[in-house]
Amino acid sequence: MLQWIARGLGKGRITTRYPRHAEAPPAGFRGRIDVLDSDAAPAELTGLCPTAAIAIDRQRRLTVDRGRCILCGACVQAAPDRFAFVAQYETATRTRSALIVPEDRETPLEPLRETLAEQARALRRSIHVRHIDCGSDGSEEWEIQALWNPYYDIQRLGFFLTNAPRHADILLATGPVTSAMRGPLERTWDVMPRPKALVAVGSDACSGGLSDAGDLAAGSVDAVLPVDVYVPGSPPSPIAIMHGLLLATGLLQAVAA
């Protein structure tokens, strides 16, 4: 056992300093899709996307729904003058509409990382997080688990994992909500005390992703319950989920104040 302790102490600090300091992904990381040129888009661009995330309106204005996007890169490969990958971890938003880019002007701005860091510092009581899998592909669970590993160590920010929904402040939901998981999701949410926040983790949870609404699945978490924070991505990286948790905490603090 002493050897383990020595082994644990032997290494220097590897934990990220996010959110107090920015965390840069490696070059070429597929964090999100940006639209480079949204004007006068040809209609056939919509056919590039396997999840119908690309839309073109009557004015031939091009938008990408990051909530539907599974980051496959088919559009970037076919039309590099229109679409590009951006190496960024922070992708969470507090509204579904903010995931559709380029944004409308009315979309409220998301708080800056510095603001989130302030919030995290001011966190007097710890936040308890509960997770529920509503039909994910399993990768989101790995990335949520990673938040408690030494690289991300979200406990330093006051986030704790709880098994009891009655003790939870934040519910992380993954997957397109299969018909078998709809009831368990509603019941888990029902017994959580107020104030509480629901975070949809992954494009499957934000929009259904590859699963359309139908007999098999509700097609997104917000088709079942009101979602407070959306974390798109297939799957979102641990920092993206951390960003989403911090946004949700801000909402909880606003309610408590």
Place this chain on the structure above:
Amino acid sequence: MTSATKEQSELWAGLAEDLGAVQEPAPSEERRLRVPAADFDRAARVLKEAGARFVTVFAASTPEPAIIGAFALRGELVVVRAPTDDTDLAAVLTIGDWWPAARWAAQELAERHGPRPANRSKKRLLTAPDADLLDRHVSGLDVFTIPYGPVRSGIFEAIQFQIETGGEDVPRVQTRPFFKHRGREQRFVRLRPDKAVYVAERVAGIASVAYASAFSQAVERALGAPPPPRAERWRAVYGELERMACHLDVIAKEAETAALYVGQARFQILKERVMRWRSRLTGSRFGRGMIVPGGVRFEGAMGLDELLGEIDAFEVDLRRDRRLFVGTASMTDRLVGSGRLPRALVEDYGAVGPLARGSGLSTDARHERPYGDYKRLGLQVITASEGDAMARVNVRFRELGESLRLLRQSIDQLRRSNGELQKRLPTDGSGSAFGWVEAPQGELVIWVELRDGLLERVHIASPSLRNWALFDHAFPRDVLTDFAFIEHSFGLTPAGADR
């Protein structure tokens, strides 16, 4: 002709004659037989006698509706096709009654394609589970049923275990999958293969590379267009990285369950290092978006010399952590003797992967039917004979070493050569074939049917579903607190099982 192939040819001739079966043309390493539906059961019995391992049974749609059974036998995949309409489905499905390995596959087929039972609401369905429906099979004064799941404690995927226990002994466990059924097989239909590979990557996310590779290989085999060798090398590199990430995840979870928190942290660190290599190589922490039918999309973006250097440093750390892990009695005490699966039982259930290898079965798709780069790489199949959780963990530890060795070989080859990465596939091709890989969880087999360049039918025989049937038998002398250790030692993913 070697004696093995001669014997095999005699077996085919015998089977064909015996059953009036017709041999059909097939891609390499597949052997296709057509039998009348009434003879399907008999054909399966003959194959079992000959030592075949059950792989899957499902409904195919081209060129005519048929039930297809797939069996692994001496380096080949035996494909028994029985043209049928729904009325003779029941005759085909009797295979599930006498072959434990076929029970769940046959039940799924019956529930999806068979005539609907009149009293459906009362009948317990495998494929449409109800979290609140509790079973009691064991009677006794203190015996109660714990419905563990589908909302699990901790961050785990949705699945339910109904555990009947008096508090200590576990007389009965019933595994109930399919809470996560999303109809992924249906999602492939009418897609072009180059788009459908994104669906394949998202069947079981932690094995994205395995699913994308097996699907791509099936398409390539159906169209008779093998990928360039360099693409096969890259697939092997990503496949081994994925195996390492999954194995390290299992070991970290075992350490967590034993409250060996430094050990947990150490193995999580090792896993995160693999995730970050993948992120730098492919832009995705799960290696997604790289493998496509016809090859791979890009060269890995990380310098190969740098990667080799990191692999060396990784191996030093892994060795130390492994030595500490196996030397910590409070850890190994929980694994040794837990969840013992005798070899005969594992064989009966047609189990695959580290689970089967931990019970002494030398089954590995990379060795049984070598594909891609594994035809050139010499693979050592790692087995242990004890059949307990410790054996399964030990198999994983030794496979980590084997993966590192294979990685070094493949990367060295990549470094010293050049070549194309992707071949253009015919866009209007038709055909059908199986593709397979050894996923981290075990042998993954995917069937595709293409018609005029579009997918007509895809069937996935996932290692997770096939292995999970064994979980009900994994508590011969174990107590309730062993549950999590045994579950993690299986190392399966519900997303892959439920599809």
